Each structure stands twice: as structure tokens, then as C-alpha cells.
Amino acid sequence: MRLGxxxxxxxxxxxxxxxxxxxxxxxxxxxxxxxxxSAGKTIPxxxxxxxxxxxxxxxxxxxxxxxxxxxxxxxxxWAPIAQRKGVLVIDNSRAFRLHPSVPLVVAGVNSSxxxxxxxxxxxxxxxxIQMCVALKAVQDLFGMxxxxxxxxxxxxxxxxxxxxxxxxxARSFNEGTNSSGNVFPHPLLMNLIPxxxxxxxxxxxxxxMKLVEETRKIFHSPxxxxxxxxxxxxxxxxxxxxxxxxxxxxxxxxxxxxEWEKHPGIRVMDDPAKDVYPMPLYVAGEPHTFIGRxxxxxxxxxGVSFWVVADQLLRGAAVNALEIAKEWKEGGPQQ
Amino acid sequence: MRLGxxxxxxxxxxxxxxxxxxxxxxxxxxxxxxxxxSAGKTIPxxxxxxxxxxxxxxxxxxxxxxxxxxxxxxxxxWAPIAQRKGVLVIDNSRAFRLHPSVPLVVAGVNSSxxxxxxxxxxxxxxxxIQMCVALKAVQDLFGMxxxxxxxxxxxxxxxxxxxxxxxxxARSFNEGTNSSGNVFPHPLLMNLIPxxxxxxxxxxxxxxMKLVEETRKIFHSPxxxxxxxxxxxxxxxxxxxxxxxxxxxxxxxxxxxxEWEKHPGIRVMDDPAKDVYPMPLYVAGEPHTFIGRxxxxxxxxxGVSFWVVADQLLRGAAVNALEIAKEWKEGGPQQ
Numbered sequence: 001m002r003l004g005x006x007x008x009x010x011x012x013x014x015x016x017x018x019x020x021x022x023x024x025x026x027x028x029x030x031x032x033x034x035x036x037x038s039a040g041k042t043i044p045x046x047x048x049x050x051x052x053x054x055x056x057x058x059x060x061x062x063x064x065x066x067x068x069x070x071x072x073x074x075x076x077x078w079a080p081i082a083q084r085k086g087v088l089v090i091d092n093s094r095a096f097r098l099h100p101s102v103p104l105v106v107a108g109v110n111s112s113x114x115x116x117x118x119x120x121x122x123x124x125x126x127x128x129i130q131m132c133v134a135l136k137a138v139q140d141l142f143g144m145x146x147x148x149x150x151x152x153x154x155x156x157x158x159x160x161x162x163x164x165x166x167x168x169x170a171r172s173f174n175e176g177t178n179s180s181g182n183v184f185p186h187p188l189l190m191n192l193i194p195x196x197x198x199x200x201x202x203x204x205x206x207x208x209m210k211l212v213e214e215t216r217k218i219f220h221s222p223x224x225x226x227x228x229x230x231x232x233x234x235x236x237x238x239x240x241x242x243x244x245x246x247x248x249x250x251x252x253x254x255x256x257x258x259e260w261e262k263h264p265g266i267r268v269m270d271d272p273a274k275d276v277y278p279m280p281l282y283v284a285g286e287p288h289t290f291i292g293r294x295x296x297x298x299x300x301x302x303g304v305s306f307w308v309v310a311d312q313l314l315r316g317a318a319v320n321a322l323e324i325a326k327e328w329k330e331g332g333p334q335q
Numbered sequence: 336m337r338l339g340x341x342x343x344x345x346x347x348x349x350x351x352x353x354x355x356x357x358x359x360x361x362x363x364x365x366x367x368x369x370x371x372x373s374a375g376k377t378i379p380x381x382x383x384x385x386x387x388x389x390x391x392x393x394x395x396x397x398x399x400x401x402x403x404x405x406x407x408x409x410x411x412x413w414a415p416i417a418q419r420k421g422v423l424v425i426d427n428s429r430a431f432r433l434h435p436s437v438p439l440v441v442a443g444v445n446s447s448x449x450x451x452x453x454x455x456x457x458x459x460x461x462x463x464i465q466m467c468v469a470l471k472a473v474q475d476l477f478g479m480x481x482x483x484x485x486x487x488x489x490x491x492x493x494x495x496x497x498x499x500x501x502x503x504x505a506r507s508f509n510e511g512t513n514s515s516g517n518v519f520p521h522p523l524l525m526n527l528i529p530x531x532x533x534x535x536x537x538x539x540x541x542x543x544m545k546l547v548e549e550t551r552k553i554f555h556s557p558x559x560x561x562x563x564x565x566x567x568x569x570x571x572x573x574x575x576x577x578x579x580x581x582x583x584x585x586x587x588x589x590x591x592x593x594e595w596e597k598h599p600g601i602r603v604m605d606d607p608a609k610d611v612y613p614m615p616l617y618v619a620g621e622p623h624t625f626i627g628r629x630x631x632x633x634x635x636x637x638g639v640s641f642w643v644v645a646d647q648l649l650r651g652a653a654v655n656a657l658e659i660a661k662e663w664k665e666g667g668p669q670q
Contacts, residue, residue: 190569236525
């Protein structure tokens with residue numbers, strides 16, 4: 001496969017490069033692209049040093065697939081150009097996610113959607129991906145009626161500079177400063193910031209509405225009732241979610257647990273009395289979706305609550321894109 | 336008033352002493368008690384140095400009121416002794432909260448309940464208090480049907496040693512260690528711990544069931560549907576909560592906002608587009624309940640979601656106890 005990466009020097013681009021060798025994509029060519037500011041850098045890959053280039057009109061010629069993770073304005077400008085040249089785009093930005101002709105795919109959840117593409121496949125937002133991985137079995141077994149989710153999102157969701165900002169606040173803690181940086185509007189260390197992304201007119205943030213709108217699209221349920229609260233927490237790179245689902249049929253926790261345990265991308269860690277549950281400090285660097293704290297929900301006649309943690313850069317971005325690429329290459333979904 | 340404090344050297348006891356002079360309780364005598372380990376220490380108060388004593392059979396003789404915040408086993412042992420001597424107990428432990436003959440009081444929410452006491456009044460759990468302060472107006476205006484809450488709880492909820500443990504993890508961050516301490520089962524810095532208190536048979540933790548059971552008692556609604564997820568976050572001393580309420584009648588956000596703004600104990604901070612919302616780093620040290628991110632809930636026909644932050648040691652413990660003492664002294668609730 002001839003592969004391109006736009007945004008190769010970013011946090012997700014780097015995660016993509018790190019995990020690429022573990023997917024059998026038979027890479028014959030790899031072109032790395034970034035902003036003019038980062039162009040010229042070299043990045044080691046499989047014993048070679050690859051030079052990062054700026055994106056241009058002819059950049060994608062001859063490629064099979066290009067992965068975009070450089071923000072929605074870059075995707076809006078360049079993805080249609082790749083598309084016109086017959087290069088499949090897997091886009092990690094929000095630019096095309098809700099476009100009716102663009103499949104929005106969580107590998108293993110709605111993989112079959114990807115084959116209806118018109119040249120662009122969208123990777124959902126990180127917090128959506130891990131929630132949908134967990135929700136798939138809930139939907140299949142019991143039918144979903146209503147979802148209420150509160151997130152605990154890591155600095156990594158705002159990029160490599162945001163991770164540096166949190167690290168710098170921790171490193172300077174002994175000096176008694178907890179200063180703001182350039183990425184977050186307030187100090188994040190020892191704090192919580194209950195706003196991620198821009199505000200919509202309905203009082204929800206963009207990050208919250210991504211959870212609502214993308215989940216509806218992934219499950220082909222445009223009327224599914226979902227409400228979300230998205231909060232930034234002082235954690236480096238794994239997102240956590242407290243999820244409550246009202247379902248249509250009577251819940252059997254053990255059936256749900258077994259269904260999760262069968263899923264190759266899910267790790268169930270659920271013995272809270274012995275302090276076994278997923279935690280972001282340990283999930284960082286792992287490609288799986290971790291689930292724990294499974295219990296019947298007390299607010300609904302038929303409902304379930306649980307806790308989901310996944311590495312935002314891997315499961316929430318690069319690994320999902322790589323799984324989509326692999327399923328596309330193999331010509332069929334792997335459920 | 337002749338006043339005693341059991342647990343005077345603990346984090347809540349210290350907060351109680353710090354805020355005591357701001358309440359007009361006309362303190363004529365103040366006796367400080369703690370465990371034998373802490374007994375003998377002196378604590379400055381109003382220009383005097385008060386010696387901390389161990390608790391004994393005759394400790395409470397002649398007092399009007401004694402505040403307990405030394406854990407439930409100490410309360411179980413000594414509160415009935417104070418009670419038999421005619422000394423009113425305000426107990427901050429979980430020992431008596433759900434006892435049918437013990438009023439469980441959030442000042443300004445169900446203050447009138449306190450006058451039905453039989454010698455013991457219970458202070459609710461910290462996370463319950465701040466939630467109920469916010470819920471009061473929701474209940475009065477629209478009637479509550481269902482509550483789903485996810486908490487983001489500070490180290491202070493586990494006591495002064497827990498705060499030290501988090502501080503030490505931050506101070507040693509540059510040394511590359513993120514070691515466990517003695518209080519929390521896992522490192523808390525750059526992490527989340529989704530278990531607070533012991534596990535119940537239904538899969539919920541004690542902290543979660545306190546939110547369920549205490550809120551039902553405070554609102555005299557034994558069948559109110561509530562589900563809770565309680566998570567420890569790397570924050571020093573203010574708890575945050577993401578709360579969704581299904582209500583019985585159509586929501587008017589501005590009416591609710593105005594009702595909150597009228598409440599002397601509530602501060603509404605709600606202009607998220609300008610990054611105005613409550614955050615624990617800034618709420619620490621404040622006696623009020625801070626509310627923001629108010630919006631119609633998207634999962635319910637009639638529902639509301641919001642974000643509540645309050646200092647766990649003050650609003651969630653010492654200040655509520657002091658307000659109860661003041662209302663009791665004045666002989667009538669101040670709604």
C-alpha cells in the first residue's frame with residue numbers, strides 16, 4: 001500500500017507512525033506531510049529517515065490512501081484534492097464527519113459502512129470512538145433508548161502542545177506557580193475545565209455535541225436521545241467516561257460482560273472491591289478500550305452504568321484509523 | 336454558646352475552627368477533642384491557645400453543642416453519651432445519617448427538619464450537600480423525577496493525609512516518580528480513581544449510595560430515582576459534579592437561573608463561551624456552592640443539566656454544620 005500522512009508531526013500523526021508497523025498493511029511507500037513550519041524535519045521510520053514535506057497539489061499522486069490529522073481547515077482544503085485523484089482519505093478531523101455521503105466508522109462497530117464511501121471515510125472524535133466500542137454490545141443485546149455521559153478528558157485531546165502545557169505545570173509545581181499557558185484558558189494541574197471546544201447555541205460545547213451527533217450516525221439512530229458533559233481533567237493522554245444507558249429490554253449484566261470479553265479490542269477490568277478498574281495513568285499507551293464499574297443503573301427500570309477508559313491518541317484516533325485501513329485493504333469488515 | 340469539637344485536628348475540624356468566628360454563635364466556651372495521638376497539641380483560637388483533649392465520659396458536661404468529625408466509629412461511641420447529657424450533637428460522619436429519628440440537614444434546603452431532632456442532627460456527606468443546594472430550586476420549580484450524577488471529587492474528601500499524599504506526588508513529579516501512598520490505592524496525580532468508599536452488593540460504592548440515599552431523605556422522597564458515579568480526581572479540595580435531572584414540568588432555564596441567583600449561598604458562574612464556569616482550583620477556600628454550564632438536557636423531554644463545584648471542607652462539611660448550629664440557636668430555619 002502507498003500511504004500518506006498529513007499532520008505527521010502532530011501527536012496523533014506520531015501515534016499513527018508508531019503503530020503502523022503492527023498492522024499488516026504492506027507499506028510500499030510512505031509520504032509524510034505537515035505544515036510549512038514543520039516541513040523539512042526528518043522522522044525515523046523502519047530504519048529510514050523520512051523527510052516531512054508541505055502539502056501541495058501533486059502531493060497525493062500515486063498514493064492509495066492518505067490519513068489526515070491536521071485539523072479541519074487542512075482537511076477541508078486538501079482532502080477533496082486527494083479524493084479527486086482517486087486516493088482514499090481517512091480523515092481524523094471533524095470536517096466531514098456529519099456529511100451524509102461520508103461514512104463515519106468505528107472499526108468493529110459499524111465497519112460495513114466504510115464500503116459505501118465516495119473517497120472519504122471519517123474517523124469519529126476520540127471520545128465518541130471509545131464510547132461506541134462499549135455501546136455496541138449494549139445496543140445488540142438490549143437496544144438503547146437513552147444515553148447520559150460525563151467525560152474526564154486528558155490533555156492529549158488538545159494536541160502535543162497541550163500535553164506539554166500540563167507537564168510544564170507539573171514540573172513547575174514546586175516553584176509555587178500554576179500559571180496558565182497558551183493552550184488551555186485556565187491552569188489544568190489540580191483543576192478541571194468544564195468546557196472543550198466552542199459553545200453551540202443550545203449551551204452544549206462542540207465536544208459534547210460530537211458525542212451526540214456522531215454516536216447517532218454510527219448507530220444509524222438519528223433520534224437516539226443522548227446528553228453529554230465534557231470536562232478536561234489533569235491527565236496526560238487517556239480519556240475516561242462515566243456512561244449511563246437506558247435500554248429497551250431487561251438487563252443481564254453477565255451476558256453483557258461476556259459479550260465485551262469476547263471482543264478482541266475490549267479489556268474488562270472490573271473487580272472494584274479489589275481496586276481493579278480502568279485508570280487513565282495505566283491505559284495510556286494501550287490500544288484497547290478498557291471497561292469497568294459495570295452495574296445496573298438505579299435511575300432507570302432497565303438501565304446500565306459503566307466506566308470506559310481508552311488512550312485518546314491510539315484507540316481514540318490512530319489505531320481506529322489503522323483498523324479502518326486494514327479492513328478496507330482486506331475488502332470486508334471484521335466484526 | 337458552649338461548644339465542643341471532636342476531631343479538632345482533622346481537615347474538617349480545622350475548617351470548622353477557621354470559620355467559627357464568622358458565625359455569630361456567641362461562643363463562651365470552646366473545648367477541642369481529638370484522638371489520644373493528637374491530644375496535648377495546642378491550637379490557636381481568638382488569641383488563646385487551646386489544648387486538645389482526648390474524649391472521655393465527662394468531656395461534654397455543661398456544653399450546649401458538640402460537633403463530631405472524627406469518623407463514624409468515634410461518633411457511634413461518643414455521640415450517644417453527649418446526647419444523654421443533653422448536649423446537641425451535629426455529626427459529620429455517616430453513623431446516624433440514615434437513622435429515621437435523626438434529621439439529615441442541608442441548611443437552606445430542609446432546615447426545618449432540624450427541629451425534630453432527638454439530640455443528634457446529621458450533616459450529610461460532602462458530595463450530597465452541594466448537589467442538594469443546587470437541586471432545591473429544581474425541585475421547587477419543576478419537580479424532580481430522576482437524577483444522574485457523575486462526581487469529580489478532590490483528595491480532601493479522604494482527609495488531610497490524602498491531601499498531603501497528592502501534594503507529595505506533585506512535589507516529586509520532577510523525580511519521575513508517581514508512587515502510591517498510604518491513603519489511595521493507586522497514584523492520584525495525572526490519574527483518576529473510580530472508586531470511593533467500600534463496595535456494596537449492588538456494585539455501587541458507599542460514596543455513590545450516600546448520594547442516592549441521603550438525597551432521598553433530604554427531599555423526603557424515598558422513591559426518587561437517582562444513580563451516581565463517584566470518581567476521585569487529582570484536585571486538592573473542591574468537589575465537582577456533572578448533574579442531569581429529569582423533571583416533571585417544562586423547564587425554563589432563566590427562571591431556574593434567577594432562583595439560584597437569589598440564594599445567598601449560591602454563586603452562578605455561567606458564561607462558558609467566555610470561559611466563565613466554576614472550577615475547583617478557584618472554588619477552594621470559598622463557602623458558597625458554585626453552579627455553571629446550565630442547559631436543557633438533550634436526553635429527556637423535560638430535563639436540565641448543570642455543573643456544581645464547592646469546597647468539600649467548607650460548603651461540604653464545616654460551613655453546613657455551622658449554618659445548622661446558627662439556625663438551631665436562632666430557633667427557626669432561615670430558608
